[in-house]
Amino acid sequence: MIYLYWYLGIGAVVLILMVAYHKLTKQKDDNLPSDILADLRPERKKLWFRLLNDVLGPALVGTLIVPFWPVLVFLKVKELFFGEPARGAVDEPEFAVSRDDLQTQLSIQEIEQREMVFDPLGAAPNVPFGHLNTAWKQFCEGMEPHDGIWSFTAHWTSSWDRKDLRQGYAIVRGEEVGRHFVTIWKDVEEGAGTEAVSGAKTEGFSIPAWLRKQAD
Numbered sequence: 001m002i003y004l005y006w007y008l009g010i011g012a013v014v015l016i017l018m019v020a021y022h023k024l025t026k027q028k029d030d031n032l033p034s035d036i037l038a039d040l041r042p043e044r045k046k047l048w049f050r051l052l053n054d055v056l057g058p059a060l061v062g063t064l065i066v067p068f069w070p071v072l073v074f075l076k077v078k079e080l081f082f083g084e085p086a087r088g089a090v091d092e093p094e095f096a097v098s099r100d101d102l103q104t105q106l107s108i109q110e111i112e113q114r115e116m117v118f119d120p121l122g123a124a125p126n127v128p129f130g131h132l133n134t135a136w137k138q139f140c141e142g143m144e145p146h147d148g149i150w151s152f153t154a155h156w157t158s159s160w161d162r163k164d165l166r167q168g169y170a171i172v173r174g175e176e177v178g179r180h181f182v183t184i185w186k187d188v189e190e191g192a193g194t195e196a197v198s199g200a201k202t203e204g205f206s207i208p209a210w211l212r213k214q215a216d
Contacts, residue, residue, distance in 0.1 A: 011069035015062050018072060097170040097180045101154040108140055111149065111169060139181045148172045163188050
């Protein structure tokens, strides 16, 4: 029986040390869920709730954990030496234009003519691509003398099985398709009654659908 007492005693000490270590090393974050809930639920600031949440609850959990303190020590040592395990990170494939997606080769002048924005209300400047005219110019600055620009239409499926349609322009250098400039980005999931335009960006530039429609 004396060995059991020693075993549980060591477990209690280990638990106290680990809790103290966590308190000393964790970063203060004012946007933690507990802080947000405290603002939304006034009863969380009452004494009875704080005793239950901060004292009785942790004490009960600690009592259940103490018998398994060797596992805690193993996990902590593993974390210190090998770092925290990845939390479900997913390697999202990066969108790229293939040669099969290419449609028509166009000159910069032809593209700027077809993408000219005319906004009678003055919400967007009357220049090619409207507000994203600067981004378009930066895209063209990366071209070399023998490069060409092709329009493209691509169907893309993300690692989450989310399907979308992307259209725009890509720089073609020899047999290689380089950077792209996205003008349309639509969700094409089955059963979706409306078009949702993503605001995320890949290595190219994204243009909202409303701006593209004005250009048309």
